[in-house]
Amino acid sequence: MMYWYGSGMSGWAYALMTISMILFWGLIIASAVVVGRRLLRDEPLPTGAPSTPEDVLAMRLARGEIDEDDYERRMATLRAREIAGPR
Structure with missing residues (x-):
């Protein structure tokens, strides 16, 4: 017999x-x-990129990447494309 x-x-x-x-x-x-x-959490989780081109412009204006004149000019271009339709 073996003993431990x-x-x-x-x-x-x-x-x-x-x-x-x-x-553990x-x-x-x-x-x-x-x-x-x-x-x-009550706040929504970040989804990443903004959903519309207008949101992208608003984010760039808020970060200071573009000024107000550039923002207005680009928004006018976006609105004109919406009226004319896609190319």
């Missing part, structure tokens, strides 16, 4: 198991909190 070396796990093994279990459950709980907060 020692009587089982040592105190260090129990300590390592306890610490790893606490870290902490990670699970933290992930659930982050996902819950993201899903329950």
Whole structure:
């Protein structure tokens, strides 16, 4: 008959198991909190690019990339194309 070396796990093994279990459950709980907060936000998630050319121009004006005169000129061009229809 074979005998095992020692009587089982040592105190260090129990300590390592306890610490790893606490870290595991902490990670699970933290992930659930982050996902819950993201899903329950009131503000909409960013969708990326603006949806219309007018929105793009408004964003560029707000960022200071174009001035008001350039904005008005480009908006007039967009409106004229809407009236004339696509080419």
